[in-house]
Amino acid sequence: MATYPSIPRHVAIIMDGNGRWAKERGRPRLDGHRSGAESVTEVLKGCIELGIDYLTLYAFSSENWSRPKAEVSALMTLLNQFLKSKLKDLDRQNIRLLCIGQLDRLPTKTRELIQRTVAHTANHAAMTLVLALSYGGREEIVAAARSLACDAAAGKINPADIDNPLFASRLQTADIPDPDLLIRTSGEMRVSNFLLWQISYAEMVIVKKYWPEFGREDLSEAVAEYQRRHRRFGAL
Numbered sequence: 430m431a432t433y434p435s436i437p438r439h440v441a442i443i444m445d446g447n448g449r450w451a452k453e454r455g456r457p458r459l460d461g462h463r464s465g466a467e468s469v470t471e472v473l474k475g476c477i478e479l480g481i482d483y484l485t486l487y488a489f490s491s492e493n494w495s496r497p498k499a500e501v502s503a504l505m506t507l508l509n510q511f512l513k514s515k516l517k518d519l520d521r522q523n524i525r526l527l528c529i530g531q532l533d534r535l536p537t538k539t540r541e542l543i544q545r546t547v548a549h550t551a552n553h554a555a556m557t558l559v560l561a562l563s564y565g566g567r568e569e570i571v572a573a574a575r576s577l578a579c580d581a582a583a584g585k586i587n588p589a590d591i592d593n594p595l596f597a598s599r600l601q602t603a604d605i606p607d608p609d610l611l612i613r614t615s616g617e618m619r620v621s622n623f624l625l626w627q628i629s630y631a632e633m634v635i636v637k638k639y640w641p642e643f644g645r646e647d648l649s650e651a652v653a654e655y656q657r658r659h660r661r662f663g664a665l
């Protein structure tokens with residue numbers, strides 16, 4: 430089977446280390462998140478330059494709700510600012526925004542901004558930015574299983590017909606190709622409930638840098654590492 434000299438179609442990133450970046454500089458955690466938002470802008474530019482079609486960012490996990498109220502609220506404010514300020518850029522760069530996760534748990538203001546931006550960018554075709562918000566892979570899988578169970582109980586589907594494609598069609602990522610490359614910053618070797626179904630065959634690249642230090646060059650290096658890998662998808 431061939432090696433992969435090509436650009437990954439879908440890159441997914443676990444943006445980790447904002448807090449540690451700030452702590453090491455004697456600054457409040459929020460400064461780390463603010464700098465992290467700047468890295469998001471940089472990496473988006475990098476994706477366009479490299480010709481990556483999909484970028485999924487783990488911006489807020491289901492578990493992040495258990496952080497102190499002040500941090501959760503600061504992260505939501507940062508997200509609102511990002512959505513407001515990026516609309517023009519998304520337009521100019523022809524980027525479509527999608528969001529996955531339990532969006533009904535988000536504050537009303539954030540949900541409204543998401544709805545507006547998603548609707549406004551729906552026909553943009555240069556690339557797709559997927560923000561995972563209030564997202565948990567297990568929660569997503571449970572929701573898909575529940576939807577299939579409901580259909581089976583109602584006699585709409587036969588349980589024997591449930592296979593990988595049918596299951597995947599009930600996930601929030603139904604219309605998005607699986608990630609080819611999963612990047613995690615800050616050196617941690619965990620997947621932390623991110624896209625559990627979808628990353629089955631993703632190449633993982635762990636980067637030591639904290640997320641606020643991660644830029645376009647780091648993205649290019651991660652892609653180069655991906656291109657050196659030999660993807661076999663379980664075959665020989």
Ligand code: FPP
Nearest residue numbers: 444445446447448449462465466488508511
């Ligand atoms: C992980 O760092 C990061 C987060 C929980 C949130 C990610 C948010 C951003 C990058 C900024 C806003 C995002 C957008 C899309 C505008 P951590 O706080 O877990 O760091 P630590 O492990 O060092 O404490």
